[in-house]
Amino acid sequence: MKKILLSFPLMFIVSLVYAQDVSVNYANSITSDDLKSHLEILASDALEGRETGERGQKMAAAYIKHQFRTDGLEPLVATECGASYLQTFDLVTMNMANSWIKVDEKSYTNFKDFIYAGTNSFKAPQKSKLVFVGEGSAADFNAIPIKGKNVLLYCDGDQADRDKVAKAAKNAGAIHVFIVPDTEAKFKEALGKYKLYGSGRLRFPIKEEELSSPYFVISPTMGVEILNTKEDKVQSALEKSKHGKYASLIKIKSQEITFNIHYDVNHIPTENVLGIIPGTDKKDEYIIVTAHYDHIGKDGDEINNGADDDGSGTSAVLEMAQAFAHAKADGHGPRRSVIFMTVSGEEKGLLGSNYYVTHPVIPLESTITNLNIDMIGRIDPAHESNPNYVYLIGSDKLSTTLHKVSKQINAKYSGLELDYTYNADNDPNRFYYRSDHYNFAKNNIPVIFYFNGTHADYHKPTDTVEKIDFELLEKRTRLIFHTAWEIANREGRITVDVIQEKSN
Numbered sequence: 001m002k003k004i005l006l007s008f009p010l011m012f013i014v015s016l017v018y019a020q021d022v023s024v025n026y027a028n029s030i031t032s033d034d035l036k037s038h039l040e041i042l043a044s045d046a047l048e049g050r051e052t053g054e055r056g057q058k059m060a061a062a063y064i065k066h067q068f069r070t071d072g073l074e075p076l077v078a079t080e081c082g083a084s085y086l087q088t089f090d091l092v093t094m095n096m097a098n099s100w101i102k103v104d105e106k107s108y109t110n111f112k113d114f115i116y117a118g119t120n121s122f123k124a125p126q127k128s129k130l131v132f133v134g135e136g137s138a139a140d141f142n143a144i145p146i147k148g149k150n151v152l153l154y155c156d157g158d159q160a161d162r163d164k165v166a167k168a169a170k171n172a173g174a175i176h177v178f179i180v181p182d183t184e185a186k187f188k189e190a191l192g193k194y195k196l197y198g199s200g201r202l203r204f205p206i207k208e209e210e211l212s213s214p215y216f217v218i219s220p221t222m223g224v225e226i227l228n229t230k231e232d233k234v235q236s237a238l239e240k241s242k243h244g245k246y247a248s249l250i251k252i253k254s255q256e257i258t259f260n261i262h263y264d265v266n267h268i269p270t271e272n273v274l275g276i277i278p279g280t281d282k283k284d285e286y287i288i289v290t291a292h293y294d295h296i297g298k299d300g301d302e303i304n305n306g307a308d309d310d311g312s313g314t315s316a317v318l319e320m321a322q323a324f325a326h327a328k329a330d331g332h333g334p335r336r337s338v339i340f341m342t343v344s345g346e347e348k349g350l351l352g353s354n355y356y357v358t359h360p361v362i363p364l365e366s367t368i369t370n371l372n373i374d375m376i377g378r379i380d381p382a383h384e385s386n387p388n389y390v391y392l393i394g395s396d397k398l399s400t401t402l403h404k405v406s407k408q409i410n411a412k413y414s415g416l417e418l419d420y421t422y423n424a425d426n427d428p429n430r431f432y433y434r435s436d437h438y439n440f441a442k443n444n445i446p447v448i449f450y451f452n453g454t455h456a457d458y459h460k461p462t463d464t465v466e467k468i469d470f471e472l473l474e475k476r477t478r479l480i481f482h483t484a485w486e487i488a489n490r491e492g493r494i495t496v497d498v499i500q501e502k503s504n
């Protein structure tokens, strides 16, 4: 009896030590060899630079999904055909295919001579004279009937002012609104502002109702040509209309113009790939570990393999997922649930993570931490003589506990130099805002962003597998693994305790 009683505390100590060692065992299953074999596939020429929506990205998605399934992660995206590892979402490109304005045989081109600030194609070209309605003030709309008409007006403000006056004109019954900025310089400036409409850039589809109100912006030269008059006549008519005298304004009659807007819209579906290791007693709290698996595709015949960016992070996620899965299978599963997600569309503007946080598969309130990895396989020029490092960004921005835990775990298991250079609020590179974790941070979820810094091969065809330092990749991945393990298993939940000043 006595003997057994004595051994109780001993057993407790032994089990504590064991519990501590157990994470090391699984961390040790993350090896440079395994990381390399993942990366040799993800960053191979066959995957063609993993351009969002293209064949190579789909092949990478299939590979990641296969790994998650084989390792025993559970799918958690609800679809009509049951739970899936893929969170598919639609992106589009819109190109101005057939968009022009013709005035008396002279043809004007969209995004050169004018801008159509809208995303809807017309069913057919339209023909019309425009009603000159001054500067589009309430008094102007009162004085000049525009119901059912296409109108032309002058606006010397910026995009917000144009949005506003276009809306007011439509509320007053106008159909199409043609807005002339008061100088050519302002028109040129406006040209740069509406690039998304028809630029051919990959992005989320714009719903018509999200647009304030489509309208045309035309150059002052073109405005005068449409009005078939001279600049000084227009200016004097505008001046008089401000004092309630509309006679000279009404006297200015536009020519008949023909115009057409037609976009070629390409729908490009893409997918985030995610799987979960369900937790035990704290399973309703979630940690999400992310890396983007898309890259920038090809430049002509040259393939941007994106071995470091972000094949390194993707390989790290695969290895960590497997380590957690093995731990769970052995009865050492995490107390909290851990989601592993590789996202698409990062290179196009953090689109995959943006889609996830607007369509989360589990509530964001229950997502307690995001560990994001974007480039951890290389050494930047600043650390050539001391490569035992990793940059950490964001760890103290929302949670002092997370920051502390991250440091403690590194001291205990990894001994890397944690470089906080890029974490400074005034850092000109603004890396905090430039990878997927930011979409989580924006939603008040504490984040750590792991990063090796930039290098000469960044976004170049020379970002290849043979330049990766796999020993270092292994070491950094193990640090992130231990950090995730601690956050998942510790008694206290990581909480937000830093008041963030709104910054942009």
Ligand SMILES: [Zn+2]
Binding pocket: 292, 309, 310, 346, 374, 375
């Ligand atoms: Zn990247």
